[in-house]
Amino acid sequence: MAILQYPLEQENSLRDDDGRPRRTGTLWSCVAHIITAVIGSGVLSLAWSTAQLGWIGGPLSLLFFAIVTYVSGFLLSDCYRSPDPVTGTRNYSYMDAVRLNLGKTHTWFCGLLQYLSLFGTGTAYVITTSASMRAIQKSNCYHKRGHEAPCSYSETLYMLLFGAVQIVMSQIPDLHNMAWLSVIAAIMSFAYSFVGFGLGFAKVLENGRIKGSISGVPATDTANKLWLAFEALGDIAFAYPYSIILLEIQDTLKSPPSENKTMKKASMIAIFVTTFFYLCCGCFGYAAFGNSTPGNLLTGFGFYEPYWLIDFANACIVLHLVGGYQIYSQPIYAFVESWSTKKFPRSGLVNNFYTFKIPCFRPLKINFFRLGYRTAYVASTTAIAVLFPYFNQVLGVLGALNFWPLGIYFPVEMYFVQRKVGRWTRNWIVLRTFSFGCLMITVMGLIGSVVGLINAKFS
Template sequence: MVSRTYCLAYLCYYHLSFGLPSFRLLSDQRWNTKQVLHGRCSDVSCSGRKRTWMCALLQNLSLYGTDIAYVITTSTSMRAIQKSNCYHREGHKAACSYGDTSYMLLFGGVQVVMSQIPDFHNMEWLSVVAAIMSFTYSFIGFGLGFAQVIENGRIQGSITGVPADSVADKLWLAFQALGDIAFAYPYSIILLEIQDTLKSPPPENKTMKTASMIAIFVTTFFYLCCGCFGYAAFGNNTPGNLLTGFGFYEPYWLIDFANACIVLHLVGGYQIFSQPVFAFVERWFTNKFPGSGFVNNFYTIKLPLLPSFQMNPLKICFRTAYVASTTVIAMIFPYFNQVLGVLGALNFWPLAIYFPVEMYFVQKKIQPWTRKWVVLRTFSFFCLLVTIVGLIGSIQGLISAKFG
């Protein structure tokens, strides 16, 4: 729940104007993702081999980056639980300071085990738990912000948002906010993987269109409520994350519960974004080394009090290395808002806008310089500008946070 609230009005416009059309375009791609280079184009001719490989590379990097962000966010929430209890015992002025490293390592250890879930199709229960947790902490954040506004008796802050020392600093903050907002809807990079798990009839793309519209409206509602009421409650002192930045201290048990929900949500979320990477890499190794026992052999393992299960050496090694690498990078760059901004800017235009538009042109045989072609080209170019300024601002913020 990133509170870059001087851009909140733009958030609603941004995603309803840009996010919804791009998801509708992407949902129209009814290709079987099992036959593709990671779910973007089932026929190389639809957008060219180079574009297909580039899309696959960007998508996998985006999924990898999202998992890094989830490690950071989870450790922040786990630390917030400990700080909340400390403030409750020692008082709000106490020096309750804790590091992130141990929490990141703990989360990484959990993910090493969870990463052995075979594939996307075995994750329905985990997705349901993650969704319930997401709704729970969103309602809590919304409710706490609303209650704080009532307690204050007035709306904090101003229409121009958080002040800065100079116009340049204000622009950097605004640019970084664009990156944060772009990260708010990261599921476009796994939309086709999710669509491929659906059964028809009705057609998968129609089901996904309906689901995408509902998801965008619901999440936009929660983002706006949490962000607007958070800023109205705390004004220019609004923390970057309402539930971990300690705008709220009491009731401490509710803060703890909300952060525990975030942790449980991200345990599942990490797997949702990592499983497509696992599938892509393991499929590549299987095709490249069909005779390798390390790649293709499965071994049955029986542990006391547990049912027997099958393990594959490649899966154990690669998935463990993947989790370890995301954990290490998160430990090097543990900066919540800045990392989200960089990832959001990198993901937004190429994966949520450019490739869906290009595939739509090919599939629907849209001719150059027709009205629809001009509108979509203009739409894509404007989103490219948003990505560029968001990326510049977020990188500047990340460098400033790292090196002061």
């Protein structure tokens, strides 16, 4: 086995005029990245969320968050270049755009929330994947031993297995090199969304009626009902926005046409597709099970048969989240790598790559610093997931934390700066009102989800 050494700047010889890896992304690779990022573990909680909000509040909330997500993406896509959205200087990440438009204080606040949300999403994906792997084992057990059998299995082993897989996958250099993984993940997301929709539809036909009510699942008292409704809003908020990685995805696009034009079109396509699936899964899941709707549509065992189809859907979830985890982790990897290269420009550990030539295989390129910190990152998300394996509550907290500050506040504020929107003009009043309304939803979702998380941990 031969070993070759070369510096970091030689890792990719194909560079654009700004020295970064050549951008080859298209409309459809962008759609694949967005769908991989958006249709994740959140889709599985939407039937439960619809059940808490009822037949009016549930569907309207799904449509509301879809519209808000598109508006957020529309505003943020113009921030990729500044000061002009077509000819200005590129902002390679969300933090770069905030730094240029809003200053240092906002940048620190943005960075804290963004990386906390990215880390939390990775943790949520570990929880979801382990639940799906465990559901496959339980499904086979119920099929063989009956639906009342005590088929109980620990999730910890599956979390560790998923973490081991992600340690390997984390060595993918960056988003520019993982379009193939996003395509596979997007296909998987369509597959299990179709299965969830199909099983819900079949269950409604089997029941011969549509279950559920206008007010949703009843609770023991008004306060508990409010907490559950707020938690449901947090879950829906988690299922939609992808603002924290929008500019990173946009940075993969080639031009012409201009990157913001392609991103707006891709956002419209992706959000339309995801909203269709969300409405189908959320509404048909609630219609099928009514007040008994499980927290996770495919792992809560509202469905037992056909067991092989349940197994297939959960396997698709696992494969999808392998890619989804990387989509949300790559911005953190890029930040740490960029900072380390600037901080230690002469460090061989940080900057040198080593090529291992193994017979019968493609050359393997390893940077030991990258290997170490990415492994530590994956291990930390896995450890947190083991400590807090509460699906709906974790999604609600993350959704609430991410929704207003990163999805609404910063895009609106940067729009004001770039477009030079004056105070008390019509646009200023409309967007300020829009931002305040979304802030109230974030507060409600966060309160409900934190209450739910505390109750789940200590009950």
